[in-house]
Amino acid sequence: MGDTISTDAEIFIAKFSSYVDLSEAEIRVIEELTRDCMAFDENQDIIQESEKNASAYLLQSGWAIRYKIVPNGGRQIISFLLPGDIFGFRESLFDLSDDSVQALTPVRVHRIPAEKIADICDNSTNLSLALTWARAREQAILMEHIVRLGRRNAYERLGHLLLELLHRLQLVDKAGRSDYFLPLTQEVLADTLGLSIVHVNRTLRKLRNDRMIELDPQTRRLKIIDQEALSERAGYDQTFLDQSALTQDCVNDAVG
Amino acid sequence: MGDTISTDAEIFIAKFSSYVDLSEAEIRVIEELTRDCMAFDENQDIIQESEKNASAYLLQSGWAIRYKIVPNGGRQIISFLLPGDIFGFRESLFDLSDDSVQALTPVRVHRIPAEKIADICDNSTNLSLALTWARAREQAILMEHIVRLGRRNAYERLGHLLLELLHRLQLVDKAGRSDYFLPLTQEVLADTLGLSIVHVNRTLRKLRNDRMIELDPQTRRLKIIDQEALSERAGYDQTFLDQSALTQDCVNDAVG
DNA sequence: CTTACGCATTTACATAGGTTATGCTTGATC
DNA sequence: GATCAAGCATAACCTATGTAAATGCGTAAG
Numbered sequence: 132m133g134d135t136i137s138t139d140a141e142i143f144i145a146k147f148s149s150y151v152d153l154s155e156a157e158i159r160v161i162e163e164l165t166r167d168c169m170a171f172d173e174n175q176d177i178i179q180e181s182e183k184n185a186s187a188y189l190l191q192s193g194w195a196i197r198y199k200i201v202p203n204g205g206r207q208i209i210s211f212l213l214p215g216d217i218f219g220f221r222e223s224l225f226d227l228s229d230d231s232v233q234a235l236t237p238v239r240v241h242r243i244p245a246e247k248i249a250d251i252c253d254n255s256t257n258l259s260l261a262l263t264w265a266r267a268r269e270q271a272i273l274m275e276h277i278v279r280l281g282r283r284n285a286y287e288r289l290g291h292l293l294l295e296l297l298h299r300l301q302l303v304d305k306a307g308r309s310d311y312f313l314p315l316t317q318e319v320l321a322d323t324l325g326l327s328i329v330h331v332n333r334t335l336r337k338l339r340n341d342r343m344i345e346l347d348p349q350t351r352r353l354k355i356i357d358q359e360a361l362s363e364r365a366g367y368d369q370t371f372l373d374q375s376a377l378t379q380d381c382v383n384d385a386v387g
Numbered sequence: 388m389g390d391t392i393s394t395d396a397e398i399f400i401a402k403f404s405s406y407v408d409l410s411e412a413e414i415r416v417i418e419e420l421t422r423d424c425m426a427f428d429e430n431q432d433i434i435q436e437s438e439k440n441a442s443a444y445l446l447q448s449g450w451a452i453r454y455k456i457v458p459n460g461g462r463q464i465i466s467f468l469l470p471g472d473i474f475g476f477r478e479s480l481f482d483l484s485d486d487s488v489q490a491l492t493p494v495r496v497h498r499i500p501a502e503k504i505a506d507i508c509d510n511s512t513n514l515s516l517a518l519t520w521a522r523a524r525e526q527a528i529l530m531e532h533i534v535r536l537g538r539r540n541a542y543e544r545l546g547h548l549l550l551e552l553l554h555r556l557q558l559v560d561k562a563g564r565s566d567y568f569l570p571l572t573q574e575v576l577a578d579t580l581g582l583s584i585v586h587v588n589r590t591l592r593k594l595r596n597d598r599m600i601e602l603d604p605q606t607r608r609l610k611i612i613d614q615e616a617l618s619e620r621a622g623y624d625q626t627f628l629d630q631s632a633l634t635q636d637c638v639n640d641a642v643g
Numbered sequence: 644c645t646t647a648c649g650c651a652t653t654t655a656c657a658t659a660g661g662t663t664a665t666g667c668t669t670g671a672t673c
Numbered sequence: 674g675a676t677c678a679a680g681c682a683t684a685a686c687c688t689a690t691g692t693a694a695a696t697g698c699g700t701a702a703g
Contacts, residue, residue, distance in 0.1 A: 199534050202622035207534040227527035228627055266522070271483035273529045278455050278463040280536035281581030285690070316650065325537030327691050332652060348651060349699085366458035371484055541660070572680065583661050588682065590660095604681060605669085 139165040146215045151257045165241045171234040178232040185245035187220030193238030194314055199230050208323040215303035217265040236314045280325050285334045288324045290365030298372055310354035395421040402471045407513045421497045427490040434488040441501035443476030449494030450570055455486050464579040471559035473521040492570045536581050541590045544580045546621030554628055566610035
């Protein structure tokens with residue numbers, strides 16, 4: 132303890148620091164928030180469907196999904212939640228959408244009660260900005276998912292998603308230069324991309340044959356062989372997640 | 388003027404009032420905000436692609452779309468903006484997603500500069516709540532659109548969308564019991580639902596043949612003949628937009 | 644060791660939806 | 674009032690993707 136930063140806080144400090152300058156006090160707040168931790172097992176629900184919920188969750192480790200069940204029994208996965216992500220902070224008076232959040236792998240989260248969120252935002256412009264930014268980012272990801280589902284074919288959808296995940300994981304240091312651990316079954320991919328399992332299998336094979344990716348179903352290690360080529364082929368635009376677009380001038384504009 | 392409420396303010400006052408109790412002062416703020424007005428013509432861009440923009444817009448009248456252009460030239464419409472909607476208030480330091488907003492019909496909007504938003508939120512819990520609620524609602528609509536695209540067929544997609552629009556318009560008094568003015572070409576519907584124009588045409592005919600809807604392409608009046616049946620058939624769940632779920636207890640929980 | 648289960652894989656076949664092309668209205672423009 | 678463009682309609686044909694069913698493999702449980 133003492134002057135050292137707790138391991139759990141690091142990922143969030145790093146993430147926030149990439150676009151705001153955190154003060155000592157703010158770092159201490161983050162450490163305090165990440166002190167307590169809840170663990171969930173694979174397939175366990177983190178937020179139940181239609182739970183009225185204003186608290187926020189910081190995802191420390193593991194993968195989770197946000198999904199909805201369709202009347203005919205199908206499931207649509209709406210988004211992936213990765214380490215460093217913040218979720219659940221809808222702050223709505225009531226939950227409009229009956230979506231659920233479920234752990235895909237063992238997961239650790241830090242829960243921040245609603246009152247605490249308000250308190251933190253009142254006392255720190257930077258942390259309030261961080262929340263705002265997380266919200267905007269989440270929305271950008273949802274919108275990109277809509278485009279993926281509406282205007283791309285299976286091959287492009289898969290390529291696009293795999294690139295997005297690589298990119299997002301890299302931002303929190305959970306991926307190599309071109310490979311990462313992908314804990315998704317073909318069923319999960321199908322429910323994400325609006326495809327059948329069989330067709331995901333076919334398309335994955337095509338990606339392998341085209342030497343776009345390598346994927347070992349045993350180790351679950353995915354390697355993207357030629358990012359450039361795949362981005363081109365799948366119509367992937369990195370900038371939609373890029374914080375590098377953010378210059379300090381921008382920050383000053385917004386804050387000042 | 389004097390004690391009368393300006394016509395333009397009414398729709399927003401009504402909307403907000405359905406879930407918070409506005410004070411006299413807050414009503415006056417809304418009136419002030421809706422005093423100035425910008426007009427846009429059909430097909431004119433309201434927010435340009437990747438414009439760094441933190442201001443909010445109140446949509447007074449007309450229909451607009453939020454859309455993205457795909458590398459291969461296609462267009463995906465992400466959402467519809469209807470009278471009473473608030474949009475553009477991303478407050479992000481930089482715009483993550485390169486989407487644009489365009490008028491579909493002649494449109495009137497009230498622009499609220501970024502500084503003013505912050506100011507208003509600081510001074511009124513209710514109006515701040517209103518913004519929060521608008522954001523949550525927008526997200527719920529996006530998520531529902533993802534499910535529509537990912538897990539429903541053409542018939543269900545169309546039915547589902549037409550019901551959502553009916554429902555949303557009714558909430559701002561712009562629709563009858565089961566009919567409304569639908570200023571959308573089949574091309575716009577196609578770009579929204581991830582379908583081809585031809586297939587939208589086919590599916591629309593099927594909906595007409597099944598006596599689910601009546602649609603006169605001349606007058607653009609859409610009538611949903613049997614809401615119950617169509618909701619069933621399209622897997623539409625009204626509650627996802629329902630503010631009636633909000634009891635005063637809820638509000639007290641959240642605020643107190 | 645044996646069974647059983649989850650997941651990936653593959654084949655054969657079915658179909659929803661895409662593509663191309665052609666007319667038909669209607670309303671705007673000269 | 675001829676021409677043109679936008680939008681709707683419909684037909685013929687094509688293909689991406691879904692469905693069903695069988696097989697194999699690896700791992701966990703008995």
